[in-house]
Amino acid sequence: MGRSGETIEPGDGGLVSAAVGAISDHIRRHGLGPGDRLPSEADLSRSLAVSRSVVREALRALSALRLIDLRAGRRALVAELDDGAMSSVIAHGLHTDQITILQVYDVRRTIETRTAALAALHRSDAEAEEIGAHVEAMRSQSDLPERVMEEDLGFHRAIARAARNPVFALIVGSFECVTRQTWPINWRSRTRPEEQIAMIDIHRDIARAIAAGDPGRACEAMARHFDESVRVLAAAGQV
Numbered sequence: 001m002g003r004s005g006e007t008i009e010p011g012d013g014g015l016v017s018a019a020v021g022a023i024s025d026h027i028r029r030h031g032l033g034p035g036d037r038l039p040s041e042a043d044l045s046r047s048l049a050v051s052r053s054v055v056r057e058a059l060r061a062l063s064a065l066r067l068i069d070l071r072a073g074r075r076a077l078v079a080e081l082d083d084g085a086m087s088s089v090i091a092h093g094l095h096t097d098q099i100t101i102l103q104v105y106d107v108r109r110t111i112e113t114r115t116a117a118l119a120a121l122h123r124s125d126a127e128a129e130e131i132g133a134h135v136e137a138m139r140s141q142s143d144l145p146e147r148v149m150e151e152d153l154g155f156h157r158a159i160a161r162a163a164r165n166p167v168f169a170l171i172v173g174s175f176e177c178v179t180r181q182t183w184p185i186n187w188r189s190r191t192r193p194e195e196q197i198a199m200i201d202i203h204r205d206i207a208r209a210i211a212a213g214d215p216g217r218a219c220e221a222m223a224r225h226f227d228e229s230v231r232v233l234a235a236a237g238q239v
Contacts, residue, residue, distance in 0.1 A: 015050050019058035022048050024067070027078055038068065038076040081166060083173030091177045102230065102239040104178050109226035111171055112156065116206055116222040117215035118163035127162040128211040134158060135203045142196055149183045155203055159210065182233060189232045202228065
């Protein structure tokens with residue numbers, strides 16, 4: 001049933017898919033950007049010659065993909081780029097054993113060594129300071145694992161943004177679902193405080209290389225970070 005009580009007739013699934021494509025095409029043809037409004041449900045229903053139930057389901061589908069922003073009582077808006085849809089795909093793949101944590105880490109290593117190198121080339125002074133601040137916050141709160149994890153996630157996001165390629169930022173953001181699963185294991189496997197600080201100091205090496213504008217050293221330090229993480233997860237039987 002649609003929200004207004006209309007029944008979606010058998011075969012409407014094809015109409016919904018067609019409506020999704022038509023609405024996506026409308027966004028492209030009219031050059032709509034983030035925050036711009038889509039036509040009302042009634043207008044879309046008339047222009048697409050389908051029921052409002054079909055339009056409503058098409059809008060829900062686009063919202064689930066994070067392509068539009070649906071808010072109660074308001075017209076749909078074109079959404080900002082969001083890593084949520086990609087993150088859901090990765091999480092689903094892990095939960096259904098279609099991909100493995102090791103495969104995700106292999107991709108992360110490949111992508112994040114590149115983002116580290118690009119960040120070293122393109123970062124602003126403010127971005128270099130932000131990346132370094134995440135590391136220092138990790139060190140100062142090393143007795144609070146949850147805070148360390150959040151700063152670690154912020155560290156990787158900041159590097160991806162500094163790479164100046166929004167596709168990298170989307171992909172790195174989509175990996176957070178995996179990181180939140182593996183990070184506590186990685187941290188607990190380092191049972192001595194000096195081992196935990198050593199892990200944080202690899203992040204410091206990355207941050208310093210980026211601040212120095214040295215892409216080779218930044219790439220090498222990021223590769224070392226992932227190699228060490230995989231080694232620890234393997235020892236814990238997680239990969």
